[in-house]
Amino acid sequence: MFGAIVSGRLVQTDFQQIEETKLLLNIPDADNLNHLVIFLTGTTPLPLGTAGAVYWSWPDPNSPSKWQYLGYISNQKPSAIFKISQLKKLHEMETHDSMMMFGQSAISHNAQIGISIEPEATVVQQTPSTTNDASSYYQFGQRMLENFVNFASSFTITQSQMVPNPSETYVPLSTLTTWFNNFQRRLEQNPNFWK
Template sequence: MFGCLVAGRLVQTDAVQVAPDKFVFNLPDYENVNHVVVFMLGTMPFPAGMGGAVYFAFPDPVSGSSVWQLLGFVTNDKPSAIFKISGLKTGEGGAHPFGMMASASPSVAQVGVSVESLDQLAQQIPVTSAAVSTVDSFLQFTQKMLDSLYNFASSFAVSQAQMNPHPTETFIPSSCILKWYENFQRRMAQNPNFWKN
């Protein structure tokens, strides 16, 4: 019913069913994983009014049990989701439906899917650091680059009264940089690929 994917690894479709409505994937070498994708295989939909809460569990080396954190959910209308697990904190967990399951090993984390009603899913609050940014990384880079250029150029700004004559220097009014900055932002918002033309 479910699959789990980590970049650079084979797709896992071998979830262990630990209860009639609970499924678990083992995630070895989890310290080197940034994101995990959980998806429905398309072979069987959720029953009407149901969905899957997706959890991540760190192995607790002291107790041997797992510390579970809610990442988000998948449903028939949203059959896949990407979660960032690299920013999660070990030892910080919350209420979860997986009981006192023992971790497979100290180097193996677990991804769990709990089939629950859509009403229950709507009331749950996932860990905020697990949400993957919806902003395209290229757009995010471009925005940071624009900010950096404008801030850097502005740090050299002087008024006309403060200017010292430098015959070899060319001075550009900061209003020109600001105008370029605003135009570039506007064009990026209209068409992120405008620069390819």
């Protein structure tokens, strides 16, 4: 019923039916993908009054899947092209539990496409995920700030522990904390202030 073309690859039609109205397709080595085409193969039309809501996910073995709505296809709109190169792996920014040594998190190189057959009136009203979402900028900025402050704080020493070194420059931790608080306040007021 459905087919997928991932840029630079052969057509895939091997969707697995996981529920009566839900299908899943695994996409290996998805790190550098830019565009995705989903289409009806024409062998079987969708039931009248329904549409196929298309979702994208970076599966994580340590947490439930976080699906990003891309758009839809229907009998009246049998194919759609989706730009996926800018979709962020939001669950990697939100999850601190999956952090490993040296701050590297577990990264999935595989993706999944989900299609949910739903009433067309419901699907048409949904808003596709975008990378310009203010909350995702805020979450990224917040995590970046926390990571930087934690990293810099791990090197703190007291003044009595300092070994005089004329070529070394020191920044007081209070200065870093002030910068962190100011940046965080500005980020809360306007997530796009730094652009």
